Amino acid sequence: MRLSAGGHVVSSGRAPTPAPIARGLDSVLAIESRRFGPSLASRSEPLPSGGSGPAELVVDLTGTFARRGTPVLTLEFCGRSSFPAGVAETLASGRLPELAVRLDGVTVARGRPMLGDRLWLSRSCNDLLAGAISLVAQSVARFAAGELAPIADSPAPMLRNAGFVRHYLPFFCRGLLDRAVQKLRLGRRPFYWQVAYRLIEGPGVAETGQLDGKPFTVLADDGQRFYADPFVLERDGRHYLFVEEFPYATGRGVISVAELGDDGSFGVPRVVLEETHHLSYPQVFAHAGEIFMIPESAAARELVLYRAAQFPDRWVRDTVLLTDKDFNDATLLESAGRFWLLGTERFGYGSASDTMAVYSAPSLRGPWVAHALNPIAVDHSAARPGGAFIRHGDAPVLPVQNGSRAYGGGLGLMRLERLDDFDVRFAPPCPIGPGPAWVRAGIHTLNRAGNLEVVDSAG
Secondary structure: HHHHHHOOOOOOOOOOOHHHHHHHHHHHHHHHHHHHOOOOOOOOOOOOOOOOOOOOOEEEEOOOOOOOOOEEEEEEEOEEOOHHHHHHHHHHOOOOOOEEEEEEOOEEEEOOOOOOOOOOOOHHHHHHHHHHHHHHHHHHHHHOOOOOOOOOOOOOOOOOOOOOOHHHHHHHHHHHHHHHHOOOOOOOOOOOOEEEEEOOOOOOHHHHHHHOOOOEEEEOOOOOEEEEOOOOEEEEEEEEEEEEEOOOOOOOOEEEEEEEEOOOOOOOEEEEOOOOOOOOEEEEEOOEEEEEEEEEEEHOOEEEEEEEEEEOOEEEEEEEEOOEEEEEEEEEEOOOEEEEEEEEEEEOOOOOOOEEEEEEEEOOOOOOOOOOOOOOEEEEOOOEEEEOEEEEOEEEEEEOOOOOOOOOOOOEEEEEEEOOOOOOOOOOEEOOOEEEEOOOOOOOEEEOOOOEEEEEEEE
């Protein structure tokens, strides 16, 4: 259990749940379990008690606990005090789910989990409950550190539910229709991304917040693979483009590179780094006179620092930075003499794109330790990085993915306001607006080196 792993002594009990809605949800989960197995929302036995002394904090997940002098954390699912009622509210309203944590009735945390599968309810429940668990873990950590403070409350209007099944059936039918449309659009490709680039002088997307100006040029592929997650490095007057290359035949990402030619275009990328597991997000950078790369390798539950033995074609494993972590799109920042990695962490269930975690170290090679207040945020639009930090004056800005519509549905720019051992805080993200330079629905990554700017998006 996450709270026990965080050093807390935990005991639990079960409270009754309103029957009609709970029975409807249980029935759907039982049917879907034949295909996917049990979900986080499946009923289970209470956890064993970890102690018998007086509680310092009560976490009430049902809204039925009568306060007796001990501080009480309550969790609301879409404005409802129980999970089944919250799921029904989500289905009835058609809105994305929101979570709220209250301490003795005062809102102290909010979360917006990302729903990766909007067809199968059991998978949506996994995403919602995984986000709820992370939000509770965040709130308990802040309570223990004395950092749990009130925040602005903006509850959404609630509907009068008229039965679970009545709202579930339209949800399922919409999911089937969306899935069919997506398959028709992609054709023979199971999924598809495109990288694009442009040479510009002056302000780019990060400065204007718009996809305007000179049009981007698509990095061509042969239909047997796609390219994604572009990073660029300028070295000795030359520009190098590093990408995730995903051949459909292998179903596993590798890291490839292309060099900008004298004519201002890139040739076919060539593979420079391959492992037995999936690689992506090739963050490449210079440090102490050498070139390094930290690609995502969450599939192997590790994060590895690679060093260029012969740039840009030969890379060696230099240091394993993190082990036994499902850490996604780790993005490096050096600040105030310390190194920081920000990314999203997945804890078994749920989305890989909505729960921000932070690690820090005294040097690039470590040792790396988790921030005391992890997870920092649970938000589908303000958690997963989408490119290297950008310097805007004295404040670093992090591109962050917006997964409210779908994974890869957009990108925002989020200014870092505080980063130290005691807290991590960002300003709300500013969405990057559409424009004629890139006519697709949204971008997923943004990077720039010199006058070369790169983006990617779902094809």
